[in-house]
């Protein structure tokens with residue numbers, strides 16, 4: 001299974017001080033150097049983390065695969081056509097949400113979807129749609145011309161009871177199998193972390209996971225050790 005690393009929160013941290021550091025491009029290069037198969041960023045309408053310049057710099061720097069998560073808007077369609085990431089992932093977007101909540105409502109948007117995707121596909125950009133592990137959503141994604149479905153693992157990640165966790169995994173496993181049987185490639189993401197990732201190794205249809213928060217949060221604490229020591233070496 002491959003790992004795609006979402007570096008949005010590096011930009012969140014940078015933006016907290018309005019300065020240049022930490023640089024999401026430096027983070028992307030480091031993630032690639034350590035074996036990440038792709039770099040994911042979400043250019044949100046409010047630009048709360050990744051900004052347009054970050055996206056342009058990421059495009060120039062990333063050599064594995066750049067996955068632009070984006071809402072289904074004309075503005076983002078145009079940006080994707082100019083930026084040419086290898087892949088776009090269509091996600092729902094509400095201004096007030098803390099992070100992407102739930103999968104893209106493909107039923108509600110189906111009538112405009114194929115038209116929206118057409119120029120992106122013509123430009124050679126692969127299309128992934130972030131959906132709930134649901135048969136109907138998978139059918140519509142395939143019909144609309146998606147290459148990949150990203151199964152939303154947020155419900156799985158939020159469950160605490162063993163039985164509920166098993167039930168969510170069952171849904172994800174079934175959805176992955178079904179999507180694959182329709183010729184779609186399957187990836188998964190949202191809320192995955194060091195504690196809950198292991199069962200995904202057994203779902204052979206899922207070729208990649210997309211992880212952001214857990215990795216950046218872990219990096220802050222594992223990196224703090226060296227950061228403190230380095231400052232002490234300088235001042236002592």
Ligand code: PXP
Nearest residue numbers: 100130189190191210211212213
């Ligand atoms: N996949 C999608 C489509 C997302 O929107 C996000 C969050 O930006 C992720 C994966 C990564 O989720 P997390 O930050 O919880 O690992």
